[in-house]
Every structure is written in structure tokens, then in C-alpha cells.
Amino acid sequence: MKNFEKIKALVHKNKENIINHWVTAVTSNSSIDKTREFDDCSTILELVLQSIEHDYNNISASQSYSLLEKELHSFASFRALNNFTPTQTANYLLEFKRTIYTFVSDSAREALAEEFIDFNNLIDDLAVLTFQIYTDAREETIVSQAYALEHDTPIVKISQSLLLMPLMGIIDTARAQKIIESLLDAVVENQAEIAILDMTAVATFDTHVANNILKTISAAKMVGTKVILSGISPNAAMTIVKLGVDLSQVETFNTLENAISHANERDGLSLREAS
Amino acid sequence: MKKIPILYLNSILIASIQTELTDEEVLSFQSELLKKNNKLMAKGVIIDVSTLDVIDSYMAKVLGDLTTMVKLQGSAFLLCGVKPAVSSTLVDMGMMLTKIDTFLSLEKAFNFLTSNDRKFQ
């Protein structure tokens, strides 16, 4: 009957030291928060100890093993979401193995050898599992970010004939296309005569961004909506002039507030004219 | 050959292009519109394209020409109902219909002409 009796005894005896040694090893050259690592490592160690009550062939069916899997799941996804590197993440279980080896005295080495073959396999399984979970979580993040990128062009209806579209972040060609499409759909659906593009949160302003904004303005004009700009930062203003982009035909306002009140005035005017 | 009905209301000429026209049909529509405008001396002409799925460079050129021609006749020229996808397609092709006055709907275009009487006297 092969089981992990000797390793279990060894780990039990040196528990505190093993955890300390392990945490130091995985946090040695990084700025990772130690208390969290300490908690995580202790939990994993406890669960490994419970799991090795069973021998290697029966371990995957045991309840403690499924608890261990669950723990590794949250362990690895947390690391994927918090920008741990793949190496860092893979290292945890490998370091665990190395740490335990260091606590084996030379004289005990031979007696433990047989148990260590299975133990080695077990930890390798866990390391592979951890890495798989890490990769899955990373991939999921990328997919959800791509989704957010496609959908993060909120449009706010301010009044019957006024829409606001705050632009955020980096505007590349793919996003610009999306922005034009959603703005045009929204103005036509709401029959909005004016749309404000607020540039306050635009990260960088270059020729591409400027051209895409000019395109948006022309396309909106062709469906019958006037686009005004607000919140052009000093940097953006300098870039526009340096690049020689002609925004002279476009109405611009320093703040969103001024743009809205101007739009409302215009709106009032046209309502009075209509009556 | 398909014919586009041209309506006359409150001294405004209104035409709605609802089916895709061949080049010949577009040209015959153009000349018919100009003839009618010459006879009725409308203060404005409104073309509604709210059901047109495609405006290619040819159609865009005809609309641009029509603007100039109608303005030469002394009437205003208004376009309304350009679909969002059509508009962004034209912009990407490099066809900006910037000299045409466009409106979101026939109603808005009509209101614009009837409420600004003094402008067109």
C-alpha cells in the first residue's frame, strides 16, 4: 500500500517553517503583498495535506482534492486578473516542491524516495492545473475587454433633440468606425438635431483621431444632425494646429456645460421659429 | 421605366425615392423635377431618401448636381432621411455631400421651409 505517510509526517513537523520558506521563495524578487501570499500558501498546504491522506491513484476522486482544485481555481484566476506573470504563477507549486525537499535530511532521503515519486507527480498535476486555469482566466479577460471595446460608446440623451457622446481612451480606426456608426444610429433613432462629442477624456489626439472626428461630423451632417465639440484639452489644441487639421467649420466649446447651454439655446430658438 | 411621383404642397415640391433607380431613371427623374419646378416656381424642393439602401457615387453626384440646378432656379434644395449606413459609406468613399442641406426627416425639412418664409421671399 503506497501512501504519503512519511511526507505527511515531515510536512506536519515543519509546517511553520515550510510556509515561511515557501512564501519567501515565491515573493523574493517582487513586490507582492506578503500577508495575502501567506494566507494562500497556508490554505494550499492544508488542502494538500488533507488530499494526501489518499494514495496517488485514488486521490483525484477524493473530496479534499476537489476542495484543493477549487482553491487553486480562485488562486490562479486572482493571479491572472492581477497581472501576475505566467512564470510567477507557475512557480508557486514548483517552489512548494523544492521547499519540501530542503527539509528532508540526507539520511531520510532514501526512505522517502518512493513516496516522493508519487508526490512529485501530484504536485506536477497541480502545477499544470494551475497554469491551465491561469491561461483560461487570461483569455477570458481578453475576450471581455474586446467586448467592452466594442460596446463602450455610451450615448446620453440630454433633451428631445440633443445627444451627448463622451469619447474615452484611445480612438483607433476600429473604434472610430464603431463610434461613427453608433452615433449615426442614435441621432436618427432619436431624431436629434444636435450631438455633442465631448473630448475631455480622449487619451491622445493625433491626425487619425482628428480625421475620424471630421468624418463623424460630415457623416452626421449628411443625415441632418449638427455635431459640436467640447472639452478639447490644451494638448489637443496644440496638436490640431501643429498637424494643420482644419476644424474651423466645427463649433467648439471649452466645457461640456457651455456646449449644452449653447445647444439648448439653439434648440429654443428653432422651437420658437417653428411655432 | 419607373417614375417617381413628385408632389406639390404649400408651394413646396416633394419627391420620395423609394426604389433603387437605374442611371437612366435617375436622369429622367432629374429632368422631370427641374421642369416641374420651372413651371410651379416652388420655394423649395425636398427629396426624401429614407428608404434608399444604397447611394453610390453616381447617385451622390446626381444629387449634388440637382442641388446646384435647383438653386440656380431660385429654389431651396433639401435632402432628408439619409440612412446612417449610407451616410458613413459616402464619407468613407470621400463623397461629402456638404453643399446639400440635409434634415433628419421630411417633417423637419418641411417645417424648416414653411417656418422660414422671410428667408425665401
Next chain:
Amino acid sequence: MDKNYLNQVDDIPIKCTQDIVISRQKGRELARKSGFSVSEQTRFATAISEITRNVLTYATEGDCYLFEKTLDGYHMVIAQIVDHGPGIDNPKLAMNDGYSTGNGLGLGLPGAKRLVHELNINSMPGKTLVEIIIKGRVYR
């Protein structure tokens, strides 16, 4: 352009301006059925319209073939417009904005190129083939 991988959907002979309308309507319908957005349908149809009109202007008649295919996780809708006219002397030059040997605005080819994901020209006297492709990722 290996036709073995293509699934031909339609063949529209181009003889008069009515055929331009038919070509772009069928192209649009194919793009719609393949799940492309309204905006992509419109772009594809408009590009077909530009290029089939070139056929009538420069070569008097030709054909518009529509295909679809799936390759490497992309679904593509393809229009191949073929004519047997004099050919395009300088395809590179013809892709420049404003370049025209006819009476157009010179926006046909370069304009169409901006509307689709790919536009390929293979031209010689007696046979000109313009191929336009839109593609979209196939999920699941």
C-alpha cells in the same frame, strides 16, 4: 484565386444599368444572409455598384459573380466582376483618388477599396477581374 474553395452563389450578367441595381441588391442580400451588419451590407453593395458601373463605362458588358467561403475562422463574401474590355492600363494609378479616364469623379475604384476589406485587380487587355471581399470572424 482558387475556385475550388469558393461556393458560387450567383452570376449576374452586366449589360445595362438595371444590372448594376440587380448586382448590388443580390450582393447586399448575400452579405445580410451571411450575418454582416447593415453598415457592412451597405458598403459591400455600394462597392459592387461602383465597380459594375465601371464595366458599363469602360467595357460595355461583363459579369458579376458572387461567392462565399469560410477560411481560417473567417467568413467571406466575395464579388468578382469580370469584363472583356480594354483593361486598366495602370491599376496602381487607377487606385488614386481623382484619377479617371472616363467622365466620373475618379472615386470609383479608390472609393470602393475603402469600403471593403480587400480589393484585388487583375487586368490585361481582353480580361479584367476586380475582386472585392468582406470578411468577418466566425464565432463558435
